[in-house]
Amino acid sequence: MSTEEQFPVEKSDDEWRRELPPDAYKVLRAHGTERAGTSPLNEEHCPGMFRCAACGQELFSSDTKFDSGSGWPSFFKPLPNAVATSVDKSLLMRRTEVHCCGGHLGHVFPDGPRPTGERYCMNGVALKFEPKA
Ligand code: FE
Numbered sequence: 004m005s006t007e008e009q010f011p012v013e014k015s016d017d018e019w020r021r022e023l024p025p026d027a028y029k030v031l032r033a034h035g036t037e038r039a040g041t042s043p044l045n046e047e048h049c050p051g052m053f054r055c056a057a058c059g060q061e062l063f064s065s066d067t068k069f070d071s072g073s074g075w076p077s078f079f080k081p082l083p084n085a086v087a088t089s090v091d092k093s094l095l096m097r098r099t100e101v102h103c104c105g106g107h108l109g110h111v112f113p114d115g116p117r118p119t120g121e122r123y124c125m126n127g128v129a130l131k132f133e134p135k136a
Pocket of ligand 1: 055056057058060103104106
């Protein structure tokens with residue numbers, strides 16, 4: 004798991020606020036959490052690629068998506084070097100935050116399915132799905 008983050012996309016807070024829809028801004032740039040069960044991506048079962056809603060980088064393949072029952076789109080593995088992680092001690096918990104281009108995507112938990120045992124619990128609003136052509 005990578006702990007070093009590269010920032011291929013550097014934008015000011017004002018730029019992100021202008022470019023992202025308000026709900027995506029709130030999650031990506033203000034560490035928000037979308038309400039469970041609200042993302043259409045929960046029900047997205049087609050083959051394709053999940054990209055970062057901010058920078059467009061490919062983050063998760065549909066091959067690694069699974070139904071966690073959490074109400075958030077969940078994956079057992081990101082693409083190689085696609086996301087970065089850091090320790091998040093907010094809300095009196097110690098969690099591992101997952102991010103891309105300096106934006107908050109969600110958290111990863113050690114209770115996922117085989118083969119990794121990891122559960123990448125993502126805010127759907129931070130992702131964009133691109134169906135396989
Ligand atoms: Fe990104």
